[in-house]
Amino acid sequence: MSKGLSTRRLPKSGIYRLALYSRYLSGISKNDDDYISSQELADATGHTAAQVRKDLTWHGGLGEAGKGYEIRKLKTMLTAAFGKERVRNVILVGVGNLGRALISYSGFQLQKFNIIAAFDRDIGKIGTYVEDILVSDIRELDSKIADMEVEIAIVAVPKLSLQQVVNRLVASGIRAILNFAPTLATVPEGIEMQNVDLSIELDRFCYLLEGNS
Amino acid sequence: MSKGLSTRRLPKSGIYRLALYSRYLSGISKNDDDYISSQELADATGHTAAQVRKDLTWHGGLGEAGKGYEIRKLKTMLTAAFGKERVRNVILVGVGNLGRALISYSGFQLQKFNIIAAFDRDIGKIGTYVEDILVSDIRELDSKIADMEVEIAIVAVPKLSLQQVVNRLVASGIRAILNFAPTLATVPEGIEMQNVDLSIELDRFCYLLEGNS
DNA sequence: TGGTGTGAACCGATTCACAGCA
DNA sequence: TGCTGTGAATCGGTTCACACCA
Numbered sequence: 001m002s003k004g005l006s007t008r009r010l011p012k013s014g015i016y017r018l019a020l021y022s023r024y025l026s027g028i029s030k031n032d033d034d035y036i037s038s039q040e041l042a043d044a045t046g047h048t049a050a051q052v053r054k055d056l057t058w059h060g061g062l063g064e065a066g067k068g069y070e071i072r073k074l075k076t077m078l079t080a081a082f083g084k085e086r087v088r089n090v091i092l093v094g095v096g097n098l099g100r101a102l103i104s105y106s107g108f109q110l111q112k113f114n115i116i117a118a119f120d121r122d123i124g125k126i127g128t129y130v131e132d133i134l135v136s137d138i139r140e141l142d143s144k145i146a147d148m149e150v151e152i153a154i155v156a157v158p159k160l161s162l163q164q165v166v167n168r169l170v171a172s173g174i175r176a177i178l179n180f181a182p183t184l185a186t187v188p189e190g191i192e193m194q195n196v197d198l199s200i201e202l203d204r205f206c207y208l209l210e211g212n213s
Numbered sequence: 214m215s216k217g218l219s220t221r222r223l224p225k226s227g228i229y230r231l232a233l234y235s236r237y238l239s240g241i242s243k244n245d246d247d248y249i250s251s252q253e254l255a256d257a258t259g260h261t262a263a264q265v266r267k268d269l270t271w272h273g274g275l276g277e278a279g280k281g282y283e284i285r286k287l288k289t290m291l292t293a294a295f296g297k298e299r300v301r302n303v304i305l306v307g308v309g310n311l312g313r314a315l316i317s318y319s320g321f322q323l324q325k326f327n328i329i330a331a332f333d334r335d336i337g338k339i340g341t342y343v344e345d346i347l348v349s350d351i352r353e354l355d356s357k358i359a360d361m362e363v364e365i366a367i368v369a370v371p372k373l374s375l376q377q378v379v380n381r382l383v384a385s386g387i388r389a390i391l392n393f394a395p396t397l398a399t400v401p402e403g404i405e406m407q408n409v410d411l412s413i414e415l416d417r418f419c420y421l422l423e424g425n426s
Numbered sequence: 427t428g429g430t431g432t433g434a435a436c437c438g439a440t441t442c443a444c445a446g447c448a
Numbered sequence: 449t450g451c452t453g454t455g456a457a458t459c460g461g462t463t464c465a466c467a468c469c470a
Contacts, residue, residue: 009425014439015417015420016413016417018420019413019420023395037452038452044397048440049451049452050440050443051439053451054454056452057452057453061453063451064448065447065451065453066451068452069452080423082416082419082423083423090415097317098314101310101311101314102311102411104310105411108411108412108415110412111416176418178415183240184233184259192418194414194418196409197320198321198409199321199326200229200232200236201407202301202321202326202365203232203235203295203324204229204407205365205391205405206296207228207232208405209296209388210294212222212294226461250428251430261463263463263464264461264463266429266431266432267461267463270430276429277429277430277470278431278470279429280428280470281429429470430470431468432467432468434463435462435465436461436464438459438461438462439458439459439460439461440458441459442455442456444453445453446451446453447450447451447452
């Protein structure tokens with residue numbers, strides 16, 4: 001008889017949309033006292049007003065009938081939902097071209113992400129600096145991050161090293177991994193792993209351009 | 214009465230899986246004469262066997278009952294589906310740290326993507342080379358790519374320039390854009406645009422780590 | 427026996443439509 | 449009147465289960 005208690009949490013894709021709303025709010029010139037409608041957020045992020053309202057519902061109904069959402073309240077809610085009251089420490093593993101570019105990527109600082117350490121296994125890179133980040137030996141991962149609060153790692157290593165690096169990260173207590181290596185790795189239950197595979201993004205275009213409608 | 218003709222094409226997420234299968238096949242040591250089961254592909258890519266079979270159905274039933282899929286046939290089908298018989302030309306706009314790293318990214322050559330030109334608007338960069346790619350003035354986009362076959366552009370420009378760059382690309386006949394700028398742009402119907410936003414990937418982790426279950 | 431192909435069932439996410447409130 | 453909040457309807461994708469074939 002029970003229909004199964006219908007979804008009781010924001011869907012995965014909703015997290016992405018919340019981040020988009022949040023980014024939009026930080027970019028507009030409106031005052032924090034102003035109100036914004038679900039329609040405006042929808043237009044700005046390419047979704048529907050109903051979708052926006054539903055997304056915003058999960059963290060408490062903070063809209064006001066007839067007026068919209070007070071920007072201050074929205075920002076507060078989003079900051080809390082993403083835990084952005086504080087800066088997040090992030091480590092990088094793999095200091096190749098891509099890794100170096102990621103260290104320099106300005107978007108991170110802006111978003112309260114702070115790359116605090118970098119690791120590589122290439123003896124030629126260990127001990128050097130990229131921007132102001134010291135590159136350490138990957139074997140020192142454990143000891144280096146032991147007393148720092150780090151939950152997130154960005155990995156940009158060759159595909160053959162990936163699983164090994166991931167294992168090491170997990171063993172060190174890392175809880176979320178953003179992977180740029182063009183291959184997959186397995187992680188234990190409870191560890192988040194997101195893959196960004198540049199070639200596969202382009203492959204998607206190829207498929208579509210090939211006329212597979 | 215009609216239930217609406219149910220899905221008659223591979224879902225968007227299926228394109229991603231197809232690319233994954235394809236990559237797995239190029240990486241294994243099996244002979245092209247060998248057979249592979251949906252189960253093996255599923256295990257290798259983190260999906261289910263039924264899912265794999267359904268995905269492979271869209272481009273023709275090439276499995277053989279009791280044996281699996283002949284690797285040669287699979288590869289041929291995938292090559293055709295992604296139009297990988299030929300090399301694809303790609304241009305890059307925005308030669309900052311990230312742009313330079315993308316030019317050097319080895320995954321592209323391997324996957325038959327060929328970056329043939331780079332553009333920037335910074336006078337200090339125009340005329341220089343990154344690897345063996347000449348950086349041209351973005352204003353020469355049209356004339357430079359007029360006689361080349363280019364359908365795909367990778368964009369790694371500052372957020373404020375994005376929409377303008379996108380407009381220019383679309384006007385030049387580009388049909389697919391991979392965007393690394395941390396913002397959105399609008400494109401006309403029929404143009405494909407995929408956003409890769411590094412901060413937002415990390416934000417997703419933050420949300421999950423915050424215990425929003 | 428082993429493994430494909432596929433309709434049907436299921437399930438989660440999106441959209442619709444409207445009641446309710448300022 | 450304008451816009452939110454939300455159940456209900458819908459949609460699309462995934463999984464199930466099994467007929468079928470070598």
